[in-house]
Amino acid sequence: MSEEASKLLGKPRVNKKKYMTDEILALCDQSRSLKKRKKESECGKQYRDTNLKVKRSIKEATEKWIEDQCEDIENSLEHNNITTECGQNYGPSDWSSPYPKKRDLKLCQNYRTISLISHPSKVMLKVILNRLKPEAEKIIAEEQAGFRPGRSTVEQICNVRILMEKYLQHQQELHHVFIDFKKPFDRV
Template sequence: MLLFICNKILQTGVWPKSWTQSIFITLPKKGSLKLCQNYRTIGLISHPNKIMLKAILNRLKPEAEKIMADEQAGFRPGRSTLEHICNIRILMEKYLQYQQELHNVFMDFKKAFDRVWHEALRSTMRKYNINSNLISVIENMYNKATRAVFCNNKIRDWFRTTVGVRQGCLLSQTLFKIFLERILTDALEDHFGTVSIGGKPITNLRFADDIDGLAGNECELANLVKQVDKASSNFGMETSAEKTKIMTYSKESSKKERKINGQILECVTKFNNLGSIISDEGSKPEILSRIAQTTAALTKLKPIWNNKNMVVNSNSNSKIRLLCSLVV
């Protein structure tokens, strides 16, 4: 029966009503619970719907892979954060060695996934020649999608939205990357970067919505930020000046902030990018941080090392197995 329904959706594009509904629950965060911003919302969708979404995702991913730039490493087969971390460290060492300027701008969008404009998403998929049947199925799902908030043990009124990818939907990450690809393609169309990796000019490194813009001088940096701001606003997106940070690898730079495109952007000396601490002095802070984390973890195991009842007399000894797992 489930297979019949899924095939029918692919053929006609018509979705069961319950499969297009999302119920939102709220989870408290730190701070005063009287403030709305101190709650995190989670969207719940039906399990049969997720099976259908997985089938669509398997068809959508190969289409999306054809249009993704090499700079995008987020949630792609054979890609991870390691490549970008390695690339930025190699660039950093190269520019520091030759005493050249290298500017990083870590850009952040305000409510990125919640501001994807549905109509622009549809036109973007058509522009990239994604399978028309897939577009129709996804379009019909969003046209009928409704949401409700679960509050005080009661489901409130259902409502529709015209922006934002569905929370909890398996397609959301891929749809967002397609949408972001359109924005950055438009933004970088007339932008010429001077930074290169292996002889190939590179203007940014990105993992989903985490964007690290690269520039060889301040004018190039300002132009990059302006172009991304302009293209983003054309598609209903907005960069966050508060969360966007600039880092410069240069002995002469000592600015605490820069004004670009009418916005004040903070200059930082270190930044946690993709789980790795990057600093304007090189990799030393990251190395020290990892040594400290390792030392703290091993210190917690001190009672095991000092336990005389755990005798080293066989291959099954806990101390030996622990040593092998940590060191060998």
């Protein structure tokens, strides 16, 4: 009975992308039917025109959907309810996924995370990052050079060398501490 129903009704249309509308899907169906008859003289031009319409409509729908998502995020940021608003749509489980390495999987260090963040979530993260950067610059010490714009760890190495030379000139003791960062991080 289900076979007969599927023959009569066809497969149900599933919207995989949230921005896909019924109009776009109808245009896709029309484009597919014209593609089958593309060899006929009139159908070839109609197929190209319809296919172009499909691409334009998908692009416009995608841009509109992303703009709507950005507006929602900005509104929730203005009303200080970003965690409740965006937590419903983009949960932390969607943000990253652990990917095992070849070693013992019982140890946490043998996993790396792969980012599975959707585009609207990436926009939200950029907004948050741009708001946090000025605050972080106020907190971070002037001596911190790594991972900061306009600064380099090479400058710090040069500073250490100059410091060593000055201490040698004045014949004073100088003590250094070097930390091995290979243990907590995969690649340094």
